Each structure stands twice: as C-alpha cells, then as structure tokens.
Amino acid sequence: MIDKHGFMKCISCNSTFDIDQNLIVCPKCGGLLEIINEKEIDIKRLKGKGVWRYKDFIPGNYKKIVSLNEGNTPLIKSRKFENLYFKFEGLNPTGSFKDRGMTIAISSAATLGYKIVVAASTGNTAASASAYSARAGLKTILFLPKGKVAKGKLFQSILHGAHIVEINGNFDEALDKVKKLFNKNKDVYPVNSFNPWRLEGQKTIAFEIFEEIGNPDFVIVPTGNAGNIYAIWKGFKELEKSGLIEKIPKMIAVQSSGSSPIADYIIGKKKKIEFVENPETIATAIRIGKPVNYMKAIKAIEDSNGYAIKVDDKEIIEGQKELAREEGIGVEPASASTIAAYHKLLNNGYLNKYDKGVLILTGHALKDPNILFEEDSYSISSNDIEVFINKLKI
Amino acid sequence: MIDKHGFMKCISCNSTFDIDQNLIVCPKCGGLLEIINEKEIDIKRLKGKGVWRYKDFIPGNYKKIVSLNEGNTPLIKSRKFENLYFKFEGLNPTGSFKDRGMTIAISSAATLGYKIVVAASTGNTAASASAYSARAGLKTILFLPKGKVAKGKLFQSILHGAHIVEINGNFDEALDKVKKLFNKNKDVYPVNSFNPWRLEGQKTIAFEIFEEIGNPDFVIVPTGNAGNIYAIWKGFKELEKSGLIEKIPKMIAVQSSGSSPIADYIIGKKKKIEFVENPETIATAIRIGKPVNYMKAIKAIEDSNGYAIKVDDKEIIEGQKELAREEGIGVEPASASTIAAYHKLLNNGYLNKYDKGVLILTGHALKDPNILFEEDSYSISSNDIEVFINKLKI
Known part of the structure; x- marks a missing residue:
C-alpha cells in the first residue's frame, strides 16, 4: 500500500521517491533519505498515549505494531x-529516547518480514533494539565498541538476549561495519539513525x-x-x-x-x-x-x-x-x-x-552508574547522627 | 484545615482520629495507621496525568506539591x-513504584515545614527519597544495610546528594534505627512505608x-x-x-x-x-x-x-x-x-x-545491573557474522 500523503527525498542527490518502507537509504546514490509527511496534524484525531497517538501522521503501513507503550514521558x-x-x-x-524510533523501525522490520535486526551503538540504541526485537520475536546483532559502552546499557543488551560483536574501535567504526553488512546482506534490517523511519x-x-x-x-x-x-x-x-x-x-x-x-x-x-x-x-x-x-x-x-x-x-x-x-x-x-x-x-x-x-x-x-563523585561527605557514621542532624538544621 | 472526608484508624488499638497530616503512627499505642478516604471517586473530576490526577481522593492538604510527574506508567x-x-x-x-508514595510523603513534609527526611531502605526507597527531597530542598539521611543495596540504587542516592549511614545489619535493623530516631527526634520526617501517607x-x-x-x-x-x-x-x-x-x-x-x-x-x-x-x-x-x-x-x-x-x-x-x-x-x-x-x-x-x-x-x-547470566552465547566473533546470520535464519 503506497502512502500518498508524502514522499521521500535524498538529501545528497535530491532524488524523490514515493513513500516506501523498503527504502532505508537512497537507491540511486546511497545517501540519507528524508521522509516528508504532507498530512496536516489534526489534534482532534489524536487518540491514546505515547508515540502511536500520532500514528496518522507517521508515514508507512504498520501491519504489525511492536510497542512497549514508549513516549508519553514527563x-x-x-x-x-x-x-x-x-x-x-x-x-x-x-x-532512553531511542525507544520512540525503535518502535517504528522494529514495527517496519516485522511488517516487512525481516528476521534479523542489526545496530551499531554506544549503548542506548543497543538496549532499545534488543528489547524491541525481543518483543517482536526477531534476533538482534549488535556491533559495540569494546570497553566503551556504559555498564547499564551493556547489561540491558545481554538481558534482552542480543548477540554482541565487540569491535576494537570506536562507534564510528562499529557503524561502518553495520553499513557494510547492510550493503551486502539483504537479510538484515539496520536500526541505526541513518534509517529514516x-x-x-x-x-x-x-x-x-x-x-x-x-x-x-x-x-x-x-x-x-x-x-x-x-x-x-x-x-x-x-x-x-x-x-x-x-x-x-x-x-x-x-x-x-x-x-x-x-x-x-x-x-x-x-x-x-x-x-x-x-x-x-x-x-x-x-x-x-x-x-x-x-x-x-x-x-x-x-x-x-x-x-x-x-x-x-x-x-x-x-x-x-x-x-x-x-x-x-x-x-x-x-x-x-x-x-x-x-x-x-x-x-x-x-x-x-x-x-x-x-x-x-x-x-x-x-x-551509567559508574561515575564516582570525589567527595565522601555523603557517608556518615552511625554514632554522629544527632550531631549531624543539628548541623543540617542550621 | 481538617479534611472531613475521612478519618484515620489504628490497626492495632482501633482508635480513630480526624485526618491529620502530622500523624504518622498512632499517638495512643504507636501502631500503624490506616487512612480512610470516604470521598467517592468521581471519574469526571479527574484532570492531568499521574498520581496528582487523583488528588481529590487523596486525603490531606498539600500547600507545597513536590512532583516529578510520577505515575502514568505504561x-x-x-x-x-x-x-x-x-x-x-x-x-x-x-x-520504581516508590515515587508514587514519595511525592505524597515529601509534599507532606514540605507542607508541614520539615527540613530533614529519613529512611531505611533496600535501595529503591533510598533513591526515591533522595530525589524528591532534593527537589523540595530538604536534606536526606538514609540507613542502608552495608553491601546489600543494588549498585544502581546506591549510585542514585549518592547522585541525589543523600547522606548515607551504612548499617552492619539487614534492612530490618536499618528500619529499627529509623523508628528509634523518629521516636526521639521530632526534627526528622520518616518516609518508610509505616508512613501511611x-x-x-x-x-x-x-x-x-x-x-x-x-x-x-x-x-x-x-x-x-x-x-x-x-x-x-x-x-x-x-x-x-x-x-x-x-x-x-x-x-x-x-x-x-x-x-x-x-x-x-x-x-x-x-x-x-x-x-x-x-x-x-x-x-x-x-x-x-x-x-x-x-x-x-x-x-x-x-x-x-x-x-x-x-x-x-x-x-x-x-x-x-x-x-x-x-x-x-x-x-x-x-x-x-x-x-x-x-x-x-x-x-x-x-x-x-x-x-x-x-x-x-x-x-x-x-x-540492579550486576546479575550475570552464565551463558556466553551472546558474544560472537566479527569474522563469523555471515555464518552466524545464516544460522539465525534457520
């Protein structure tokens, strides 16, 4: 089903295309695509909470919606x-905010019939991709810079059952690996932010x-x-x-x-x-x-x-x-x-x-619970409580 | 201002009292109090999101509301x-769910003019009390069982600037310390769950x-x-x-x-x-x-x-x-x-x-990011990606 309320446009070569969820990068030059939504936002049509409250104004056709009720944040x-x-x-x-995009990307992947999701990540994309893939019943392969991912994020990726490839290099090099893999293997769906969805x-x-x-x-x-x-x-x-x-x-x-x-x-x-x-x-x-x-x-x-x-x-x-x-x-x-x-x-x-x-x-x-603060004033002895309280009151 | 739409009742001695935010335990026997709300829930009167959406049905008088937009969870x-x-x-x-109660307790503490909040905790109450106290401009003293608090929770308490007393004992002993301190020092406001608010x-x-x-x-x-x-x-x-x-x-x-x-x-x-x-x-x-x-x-x-x-x-x-x-x-x-x-x-x-x-x-x-899973199947080598993808596809 083609969505007639918008189009896609390459920011490098300016080619335009009909809205097509199969497109992730420009089929002509490989450049990044913009998705242009031409449907006017109509507040009266909004229903529900979170990202999918705005579904009428998100191009694409989502037969399978993979959601954890993301969005609706304070x-x-x-x-x-x-x-x-x-x-x-x-x-x-x-x-993290990554979940807002991940619900759309993984819903697209599931709708299009992909079985394997790939991402490079400093950590938050990894955690989000792992969770949403798990919910969709898909497999996740992550490229992570070795030793450079905050502890909580790495833990999440393992908890959600992702398959992790540690890269001896930084995020940019990990992302190169994803791009190369995506170019040669059409079985994987990439969820990095070059994915405009x-x-x-x-x-x-x-x-x-x-x-x-x-x-x-x-x-x-x-x-x-x-x-x-x-x-x-x-x-x-x-x-x-x-x-x-x-x-x-x-x-x-x-x-x-x-x-x-x-x-x-x-x-x-x-x-x-x-x-x-x-x-x-x-x-x-x-x-x-x-x-x-x-x-x-x-x-x-x-x-x-x-x-x-x-x-x-x-x-x-x-x-x-x-x-x-x-x-x-x-x-x-x-x-x-x-x-x-x-x-x-x-x-x-x-x-x-x-x-x-x-x-x-x-x-x-x-x-990222590893940041330590130099001052140790937070620690007080049990014997000094009354003295301490009197000091606090001043 | 006395709230006439309810009363308080001791679950130990059955004494009843007018709604009074100053009461935390029974003034007669020290037992736990129940707060009985007799105002009918009227769905049409609900406005806003989260805990305070229901404020008409939460007894007490909140001149200062200390909120981080808690509640409204998926x-x-x-x-x-x-x-x-x-x-x-x-x-x-x-x-954690502790924030729902903490917004009420810390709003009460701030309304009543307290300057110091105390809590014993396995960790989640500590994190919540520290954050809400910080937002209210109050000081927090925490009694924590030494070595028994999950890493993320301890990190949060330090990050939010709480003063921490580590107890050589378990949570129950830490809670005893809070009760004793609360009994002898009227400058501290306790936010453990014996606080019915x-x-x-x-x-x-x-x-x-x-x-x-x-x-x-x-x-x-x-x-x-x-x-x-x-x-x-x-x-x-x-x-x-x-x-x-x-x-x-x-x-x-x-x-x-x-x-x-x-x-x-x-x-x-x-x-x-x-x-x-x-x-x-x-x-x-x-x-x-x-x-x-x-x-x-x-x-x-x-x-x-x-x-x-x-x-x-x-x-x-x-x-x-x-x-x-x-x-x-x-x-x-x-x-x-x-x-x-x-x-x-x-x-x-x-x-x-x-x-x-x-x-x-x-x-x-x-x-609690310290749980490790025994299997190491999550880790894959960069060289085996194609083979691995083919295995995943089966």
Missing part, C-alpha cells in the same frame, strides 16, 4: 528557572511538548549521531505547516568538547564539517566523531535560526549533579550537557530567562 | 498471555489500571515490607465503594522463598506470622524478614479472597529472562518474581488463562 517544570522545562526521555521503556518516531517528542506547553522558544538537544535534533525539528516543522505553531523553536545542539564536529562547524562558520577521529568524553552517548546525520542536523539548526555549543566533561558532571540535587532528576552524562549549555547560553546572552525552552534529557542516570 | 499487554498485563512501575522517575500515593496504581482495563480478576504484587499490596488493594476498595467496580481483584503476594514470612503465614494457614531473621534472596528489593505492614497486607489478601506464593531465586532469574527476551520488558529481580508466580498459579489451577490480571513490575532492570 515534561517536568524546572524548580530553579521559571520558563524552563525538562523532557525526561529517560523514562521510556529501556531508559526511526526519526519518524522521534519527531513525536515535538508533538508531546506542543500538546503540553504550546510553542517553546528554544529546544536544547544532546547531539551525537545527530538524528534526534533533526527529528524534533521535523516534528515542529510539521506542526508549523499544520498551522498549529507560529514559529519553529531555535534548535540548539550541545556537544561535548572532545567530540564536537557539528558545534565546531556551526560556531566556526566553517564551509565544511571536519570529523573527529578519536572522540573522547565522559558522555558516552554522544561520543561520536562522524555524525551520520550531520547534514540533517545542520539543516535543522540553520532552518530554525538555532545554534550549537560545546561543554566540557567537568561542566557535564556539574550539570548532572545540579539536575539531581536541585531539580531531583537523575540523568546520564550526555543529558546533563543540556543544563551546562543552558547556563552558558544565559551567560553569553544568546538566551534570556524569559525565553520558554525545553532541555531534552535523553537518558536515565541508571544507564 | 500498562503493557502481554505478548504471550492473552489476558495478562504488565504495570511497568520501573518507568517512574527514579525507576506514602501508601495514599501508591493506591493510584489501582486507579490507573482501572482507567485502562476496567476491573481485573487478579493482581500479583512482589511483597517485601508489604505496603504496596495493601495500597493497591486500598485503591480498588475505594473504586468498589464508589460503585465503579463490582469486585476487588484477588490480591496475590509473591515472596522469595528465602524471605517469605507472609507467604508462609497464608499458605501454612498459621495463627501467627513468624518473622525471618536472616532473609536471603537475589531479589534485594523484597529481602525483608519482618515486614512492617504485614497486618495490612494480610488484610488485603484476605479481604480480596487472594493468595500468597513463594518462588525461588532460580525461578526469579528465569522470570527476568522471560520478561526481557519474550516480552521485551527489563525489570529488576523482585519484579520478575511476578511472572514466576503467574506460571505457578496457572500450573496449580489457582488461576486460568481466561482470568484477566496484572503483574506489578515494581522496578527497572537498570536498578
């Missing part, structure tokens, strides 16, 4: 900042934000492989086209200073992106030197009159503590980059405190 | 069993289940300190009193065979509960030998014509794998006890496959 108002909200994507079923699920982050607080002024997104910032922009773009919002919020990418090809391009006003060969950062989820979706991310940033910013590991750890200790929200390091970015953008005047905005908190703190 | 339909649903409480903000938040699990699937036939609840099974029963009881359901679902407690005082009492038809001095089980969240709420739990089980059942650690691990690999849901061991119990109850004829029921999955897999 939008938490900041306690410290009047006009700031946190979209807590860590409360998706496997603990995944981004159709992730765009629902924008729809949920809109339904709760209307039209924000800005959105800050941790940016690694760079699919999510594009997906969220795409969601707002569709809301704008449907006449539901007046302007696209400024899309702001935050990257770690050890892994910042997109921020360097935007801030440096470079003519060409320069990839980072050996990305390093404590924020493993965005430790990606060659973002596969960089063209899409740059389009989102430029179209929305947005920006990009770098934060270092120290700022990320401080941000993680700030969110946990002042807002009560536990996130993994990549997500904490957003609050560090917000402070910087307030300080440099790019944002002001009256701007209404959302930080996308992409993953839960429990994903 | 009710996931089983892929294998036609009439079975999973209430995935692991998707609360700190990864917490259970008022937890009862909303029943309300959410009802709003999605109506009246289930049974509910299986992992049972440690035994507050949750009572709280969920209480929610259904209020729905029944409001004329919204016809019968209370059978409340079924599942305990680990190394820590099963309530199951032993129910199954053995004993006259008196016998506590377990040295409880042992892989399911740390229910490793509790002296359940403080055992009287409430037994009331819930008996009133609902329910049951209790024991499962061993091997069955729990098998259950964890089954949920992860066949349903796609990652839970901590205590939660996995429910699917092991369901199998046993189907096999022994207590339940049949036409009974509509819900398993309460209390905590996320990421809470």
Whole structure:
C-alpha cells in the first residue's frame, strides 16, 4: 500500500521517491533519505498515549505494531528557572529516547518480514533494539565498541538476549561495519539513525511538548549521531505547516568538547564539517566523531535560526549533579550537557530567562552508574547522627 | 484545615482520629495507621496525568506539591498471555513504584515545614527519597544495610546528594534505627512505608489500571515490607465503594522463598506470622524478614479472597529472562518474581488463562545491573557474522 500523503527525498542527490518502507537509504546514490509527511496534524484525531497517538501522521503501513507503550514521558517544570522545562526521555521503556524510533523501525522490520535486526551503538540504541526485537520475536546483532559502552546499557543488551560483536574501535567504526553488512546482506534490517523511519518516531517528542506547553522558544538537544535534533525539528516543522505553531523553536545542539564536529562547524562558520577521529568524553552517548546525520542536523539548526555549543566533561558532571540535587532528576552524562549549555547560553546572552525552552534529557542516570563523585561527605557514621542532624538544621 | 472526608484508624488499638497530616503512627499505642478516604471517586473530576490526577481522593492538604510527574506508567499487554498485563512501575522517575508514595510523603513534609527526611531502605526507597527531597530542598539521611543495596540504587542516592549511614545489619535493623530516631527526634520526617501517607500515593496504581482495563480478576504484587499490596488493594476498595467496580481483584503476594514470612503465614494457614531473621534472596528489593505492614497486607489478601506464593531465586532469574527476551520488558529481580508466580498459579489451577490480571513490575532492570547470566552465547566473533546470520535464519 503506497502512502500518498508524502514522499521521500535524498538529501545528497535530491532524488524523490514515493513513500516506501523498503527504502532505508537512497537507491540511486546511497545517501540519507528524508521522509516528508504532507498530512496536516489534526489534534482532534489524536487518540491514546505515547508515540502511536500520532500514528496518522507517521508515514508507512504498520501491519504489525511492536510497542512497549514508549513516549508519553514527563515534561517536568524546572524548580530553579521559571520558563524552563525538562523532557525526561529517560523514562521510556529501556531508559532512553531511542525507544520512540525503535518502535517504528522494529514495527517496519516485522511488517516487512525481516528476521534479523542489526545496530551499531554506544549503548542506548543497543538496549532499545534488543528489547524491541525481543518483543517482536526477531534476533538482534549488535556491533559495540569494546570497553566503551556504559555498564547499564551493556547489561540491558545481554538481558534482552542480543548477540554482541565487540569491535576494537570506536562507534564510528562499529557503524561502518553495520553499513557494510547492510550493503551486502539483504537479510538484515539496520536500526541505526541513518534509517529514516526511526526519526519518524522521534519527531513525536515535538508533538508531546506542543500538546503540553504550546510553542517553546528554544529546544536544547544532546547531539551525537545527530538524528534526534533533526527529528524534533521535523516534528515542529510539521506542526508549523499544520498551522498549529507560529514559529519553529531555535534548535540548539550541545556537544561535548572532545567530540564536537557539528558545534565546531556551526560556531566556526566553517564551509565544511571536519570529523573527529578519536572522540573522547565522559558522555558516552554522544561520543561520536562522524555524525551520520550531520547534514540533517545542520539543516535543522540553520532552518530554525538555532545554534550549537560545546561543554566540557567537568561542566557535564556539574550539570548532572545540579539536575539531581536541585531539580531531583537523575540523568546520564550526555543529558546533563543540556543544563551546562543552558547556563552558558544565559551567560553569553544568546538566551534570556524569559525565553520558554525545553532541555531534552535523553537518558536515565541508571544507564551509567559508574561515575564516582570525589567527595565522601555523603557517608556518615552511625554514632554522629544527632550531631549531624543539628548541623543540617542550621 | 481538617479534611472531613475521612478519618484515620489504628490497626492495632482501633482508635480513630480526624485526618491529620502530622500523624504518622498512632499517638495512643504507636501502631500503624490506616487512612480512610470516604470521598467517592468521581471519574469526571479527574484532570492531568499521574498520581496528582487523583488528588481529590487523596486525603490531606498539600500547600507545597513536590512532583516529578510520577505515575502514568505504561500498562503493557502481554505478548504471550492473552489476558495478562504488565504495570511497568520501573518507568517512574527514579525507576520504581516508590515515587508514587514519595511525592505524597515529601509534599507532606514540605507542607508541614520539615527540613530533614529519613529512611531505611533496600535501595529503591533510598533513591526515591533522595530525589524528591532534593527537589523540595530538604536534606536526606538514609540507613542502608552495608553491601546489600543494588549498585544502581546506591549510585542514585549518592547522585541525589543523600547522606548515607551504612548499617552492619539487614534492612530490618536499618528500619529499627529509623523508628528509634523518629521516636526521639521530632526534627526528622520518616518516609518508610509505616508512613501511611506514602501508601495514599501508591493506591493510584489501582486507579490507573482501572482507567485502562476496567476491573481485573487478579493482581500479583512482589511483597517485601508489604505496603504496596495493601495500597493497591486500598485503591480498588475505594473504586468498589464508589460503585465503579463490582469486585476487588484477588490480591496475590509473591515472596522469595528465602524471605517469605507472609507467604508462609497464608499458605501454612498459621495463627501467627513468624518473622525471618536472616532473609536471603537475589531479589534485594523484597529481602525483608519482618515486614512492617504485614497486618495490612494480610488484610488485603484476605479481604480480596487472594493468595500468597513463594518462588525461588532460580525461578526469579528465569522470570527476568522471560520478561526481557519474550516480552521485551527489563525489570529488576523482585519484579520478575511476578511472572514466576503467574506460571505457578496457572500450573496449580489457582488461576486460568481466561482470568484477566496484572503483574506489578515494581522496578527497572537498570536498578540492579550486576546479575550475570552464565551463558556466553551472546558474544560472537566479527569474522563469523555471515555464518552466524545464516544460522539465525534457520
């Protein structure tokens, strides 16, 4: 069944195609595809909760829906900042925003009759692919950079029964393996974010934000492989086209200073992106030197009159503590980059405190429980309780 | 302001009191209090999402609401069993059902002007108390059994800035410390489940289940300190009193065979509960030998014509794998006890496959990432991919 309410377009060679779920990359040049949904978002038609609430506005034909009730995540108002909200994507079923895209991708794979799903991952995609594949009764093969995946994420992949290939190399090299395998073996379905169907699920982050607080002024997104910032922009773009919002919020990418090809391009006003060969950062989820979706991310940033910013590991750890200790929200390091970015953008005047905005908190703190804080003040002796309480009261 | 739509009653001496948020235990005998809500649940008055959607039916006066948008968790339909649903409480903000009660307890503490919150914990209460206290700007003191708290949970408590007292003893001894401290120091607010206000938040699990699937036939609840099974029963009881359901679902407690005082009492038809001095089980969240709420739990089980059942650690691990690999849901061991119990109850004829029921999955897999599975079949060599794919296809 061909979906007539949209089309697909290659961002490299500009070829266009009818909506076809079998297409993952451009059949002409191998470039990335965009899925253009031309169906107007009609709020009155929305039913249910989560990603599939918006199914009428997600192109494709889903005979088998593989869902864990993903999406419908909390939008938490900041306690410290009047006009700031946190979209807590860590409360998706496997603990990260990846589940929103995975439900679409794995539903496509199951509908099309695939039996084997493959992914490269810094960890969150691995956990999500493993869980959704398991639910669909499919097999999962993961390419993971050896020793570079946060403990919680590796544990999830094993728990959900994935088959793991450890790569002596970083994420970018793992992703190359997936691309090569996909090119020569038509039995495997790839669920990395070069798969545009995944981004159709992730765009629902924008729809949920809109339904709760209307039209924000800005959105800050941790940016690694760079699919999510594009997906969220795409969601707002569709809301704008449907006449539901007046302007696209400024899309702001935050990257770690050890892994910042997109921020360097935007801030440096470079003519060409320069990839980072050996990305390093404590924020493993965005430790990606060659973002596969960089063209899409740059389009989102430029179209929305947005920006990009770098934060270092120290700022990320401080941000993680700030969110946990002042807002009560536990996130993994990549997500904490957003609050560090917000402070910087307030300080440099790019944002002001009256701007209404959302930080996308992409993953839960429990994903990466290995960060140790230097202070040991948390530990107190049983004998000193009364003295300690008197000190606390002051 | 006195809430006239209910009263409080001691389950030990039967004294009754007006609704008073200052009361945590019976002022006459020190026994546990029940909070009786006499306001009929009116579905038309419900607004918003999560625990506070039901605020009109939660006694007490909350001038300060401390919330992370807890509740509103997925009710996931089983892929294998036609009439079975999973209430995935692991998707609360700190990864367990404890957040539902904590938002009420910490809102009470903040409303009443407390500055210091105390809790004993096997880990999940610690994580939740730390996060909500942080959000309220209060200090947290935790009593934790040394070496007995799952890694993720300890990490969360540190991340959220709690002050930790490690006890050379088990949870029951840690809880004794909290009770003693609470008796002699009126500056601390205790948030363990002997605090009946917490259970008022937890009862909303029943309300959410009802709003999605109506009246289930049974509910299986992992049972440690035994507050949750009572709280969920209480929610259904209020729905029944409001004329919204016809019968209370059978409340079924599942305990680990190394820590099963309530199951032993129910199954053995004993006259008196016998506590377990040295409880042992892989399911740390229910490793509790002296359940403080055992009287409430037994009331819930008996009133609902329910049951209790024991499962061993091997069955729990098998259950964890089954949920992860066949349903796609990652839970901590205590939660996995429910699917092991369901199998046993189907096999022994207590339940049949036409009974509509819900398993309460209390905590996320990421809470306890230390379980290792013996098989190493998950790891495959990069060179064997094609061979491996061909094997998978068969």
